[in-house]
Amino acid sequence: MQEIDNRSLTSRAFEQLRADIIGATLKPNERLRIQALSERYGVGATAIREALSRLVPEGLVVFEDQRGFCVAPMSRAELLDLSRIRIDVESLALGYAVQRGDIQWESDLISAFHRLSRTLPPFDSTQQPIWAEAHRQFHAALIAGCGSPTLIRLCSLLYDQSERYRNFANDQRESAKRDVGAEHKDLLDAALARNAEELTKLLASHFNRTTEIIQNVDFMEQGSGARAAGARTSSRA
Incomplete structure (x- = not known):
């Protein structure tokens, strides 16, 4: 049951983050800090981290060593x-x-x-x-x-x-x-x-x-x- 709840929270965080990036609420190159996003969306840090990782293959989020996640740039x-x-x-x-x-x-x-x-x-x-x-x-x-x-x-x-x-x-x-x-x-x-x-x-x-x-x-x-x-x-x- 806990596993289902965790998947649900991750999916919710994923959809909210995705909508805010596509909708331009979160700007290009903006640093995506786990704790701040956790408070913003009301879900745990683990769910936020997993959601951000799912957004990397879509080209909406970038992960950099030593720097963490940020919104993908635009040009x-x-x-x-x-x-x-x-x-x-x-x-x-x-x-x-x-x-x-x-x-x-x-x-x-x-x-x-x-x-x-x-x-x-x-x-x-x-x-x-x-x-x-x-x-x-x-x-x-x-x-x-x-x-x-x-x-x-x-x-x-x-x-x-x-x-x-x-x-x-x-x-x-x-x-x-x-x-x-x-x-x-x-x-x-x-x-x-x-x-x-x-x-x-x-x-x-x-x-x-x-x-x-x-x-x-x-x-x-x-x-x-x-x-x-x-x-x-x-x-x-």
């Missing part, structure tokens, strides 16, 4: 690389979804779009979690028909990495210049039309527009450089 170079790889991987998943997706896939996709289209855009921090969840579900629904659990897991991992950048930048003035609702509607229409070529073209444009906005944020290079590069290598070893 324009990584953002551009992440965007390119995400377009390639999700385009592959979309191609499979168009080929293999059934009526249930179409129904779930329409439902996810309806929810997103009826959710107010995040003009302030109180609306952000609600819109973010609807947005995540729509993009997940797009690829859900691909029939490959491996591709879906990889897309989810890349989505989280991209979401961290988007949340950290969070430039509403630039975002307001886009008609994101129309972009999502175009993606929906191309998916339902089973037009893989148009769908992947629209997806690339959708992701690239977001990347262009994020990379113009002045603070993006903060904390990057030699130390960040070394930390990133350490996290992937």
